[in-house]
Amino acid sequence: MRRSSVLFKVFFILIFLVPIVATAQEKDPSTFVYATYFECDVSQQERVDDIVKSSYAPAYDAAVEAGTISSWGWMAHQTGGKWRSAATTTATDVKTLLATRNAIMAEVNEKAKAASDEFGEICGSHQDYIWNIVHEVP
Helix, strand or coil, X not given: CHHHHHHHHHHHHHHHHHHHHHHHHCCCCCXXXXXXXXXXXXXXXXXXXXXXXXXXXXXXXXXXXXXCCCEEEEEECCCCCCCCEEEEEEECCHHHHHHHHHHHHHHHHHHCXXXXXXXXXXXXXXXXXXXXXXXXXX
8 A cells, every 4th residue: 555655746846846846946937019090181191101111121130130139020000900011020028029019210311311201201100019028929
């Protein structure tokens, strides 16, 4: 009887406790999303998309390549609501996310001031949000 008690305890540890400890040690890093929703002049939507592609994309692409951000995206309006476009930037921590975004905005304002100003005229209003992804499936 004593031997079966020992085997039960070993079984219990292997089946229940080891996975709990392993899971606690393998915590995935968080993903934070900086999302900006823009109200833009509908008649100038294509121009805004061109400005993003020519003036903003190179800076964002370089940040992804450097590893300071995980990804970035530009979305065009499809259906519903007042928001005509949205920009997203992702990183594993908020501090890096904000610092990189601020650096990109400064770079674009320095290298492409006219395009940045035109973007602001076409998309005169926006709202910023930072999201923390808590569940995502590829």
